[in-house]
Amino acid sequence: MQSESRIPDSLRQVWLVARREISGRVLTRSVVLGTAALVVLLAGYLILQGAVFDRSSTTRIGLVGQAIGLETGLESDAQALGIAVNLSQVSTVTEGTDQVRDGQLDVLVSGAIDTLQVTVADHLDDRLRVALNSLVRNQALDAQLAEAGIRPSDVDGVLAKAGIRQVIQLQASDPQRTRHLAVGLVMVILLGCSLAGFGILAVRGVVEDKVGGVVEGLLAVVRPAQLFAGRLIGLGLVGLAQLLGVGLIGLLVAVVTGVAGTVGGAGAILGVLGIGLAWFALGFGLYATVLVAVASLISRPEDVGRVSTPVAVVGVVVFVLGVALLVRSPGGMVTAVLSVLPPFAPVLLPGRLALGAVPGWQLGLAVPLMVLSIGALGWVSARIYRNSLLRDESPVRLRDVLR
């Protein structure tokens, strides 16, 4: 009879602790400011992205003098190279230069074919340089061929047939890869910020409890494991809510600025957000569990750094390495292996998932590994937490509390 009434009681206690954590956190300054900062960062990025996307989607080229003769060739060559161009004629070089300076034109092409001059604001697109160079070379070649008595059109016919016969593609191509990578990176960065922010809150909560003396009174009512679980659940839920809120605001901004359309639409972004939320839960489970345990080791607030720095260093290394791997080699072997392993998985795996490059078995390996690690670390951490809470040394030695 007694055991029947104990189980729901115990869960109710965990929920009560979690609920207090939520009501005590949701409207605190750190959470509100953190959320605002994330929203501003995300919205700023998206608006910038939208603006850059608009401007850079077509290259505006002005032609002046003899260069006007290049118009047809340039248009077809640019098209072949995948550059969208908008060609216009300008009456004088001075006028064209002014337009480039004012940003009305991206490129001004002037001069005769053999002394072709290009004016740009800061740099010339490499593909455009190739297009212009080949145009000039072709004209020079044509002139040489004509001198040698060969008809340029005959040579053109031969040249048109010469080239790569077949491309063997080993992997399916993702024409949108760069854009998917951008969305993935945004999500990974948000995830990193949330994990770091809520990790700090978890540490602060434990330290406040212990240093403030709240914990001893609570331990007369609830078991350390319940307190431990309640705190993490409450804080984790606030973190999820924040990430969801920021993500939805980001989605709204993405739709309004038109960025959403370029990355597969609102549905794709929602999918990425869902991946982010799921991995926040797993990542928070892993990192906060460890942080709570180390935070319980100290009895003076000024010792927080001494115990939490190692965890923070691991977090930063994982994050920086994770982002670097995602950018440099999202499909590489090292990335794949690390993304399955627990400390890296919360950053790398959601990033790879956003790119759509994760075989099912890797996910099937990573998630159970993550859950197992959380379970194992949780067991050790709960032990450290239980044995440290009522000790006054600062920091408590690990071997004293691992017994």
Place this chain on the structure above:
Amino acid sequence: MAEVALEVEGISKRYGEIVALRELSLAVRPGEIFGLVGDAGAGKTTALRIIAGLVPADDGEVHWRSRPESPAAGARLGYLPQRRGLHPRMKLLDHLVYLAELHGLSTNTAHRNAQLWVDRLGLRPYRTEQIRNLSEDNKRRTQLAAAMVHEPDGVVLDEPFAELSAPDLELLANVLRDKAQFGSTVLFASADAELAERVCDRVLMIHGGQALADGTVDELRGRCPVTLVVDVAEAEPDWAAEIPGSRVRERTGSRAVLELDQETDAQAVLAIAQAAGPVVEFCRRQPSLAELYRHVVMAGSDSP
């Protein structure tokens, strides 16, 4: 034998090299106020933490109402820790409701009890204040309410008198007497023997993690030498020096403070005094609990 509400059997606890508690036993009846008196480092806090179920004992057992102590039984206990602390940003009433709910009370009962204790301790005007904005006195009252809000059968208080103002001391004593009157068991620890003496029915004296003596204050007095204050005008200065079974503890003018062995008859001393001169003062002085403690500790350190 009367029913025992709390029985502690030979609990011991070591922290590394330090022995915090050595085979401590005690029994408290329902309705009794029991004081654990000892100096700093005597092991009081460790004993209370074990009794309240916060830390496990290395050895020995704790039974509340002859049932082994378990977390579920903790729901029936009220605990006031030595290091006080409440969530600073929670509102007073919300905090009490939260604790009452944690103790397993329904939300309604939790609210009713919290209101009751807020009224009882004069905290009504501050019930919507955040804990951090309360005065120190009100924080201490809230802490007391926090230990009582679920109407526990047993109350364990660690240094409850520390830093209390005179009116709050009275308030606390009344609350504890009330609890005891309705059959609850009250166990507290204090380094302040004078204050403990005013509140408790029975005392256990503890020093260096070991129990030295226990009983009612009167019983403990019975085990101590009797102190007599005798003032004999115009007597020789050393009139009392040779009385068998007695020692002169103090002398100021013609006034002497004598310490008598248990078996020494005070009437015989009176006869000797009268023979020495006119007796202007003759009284038996009750040793305070603090004096008893000093005596017991000294006696304990004499024996091997």
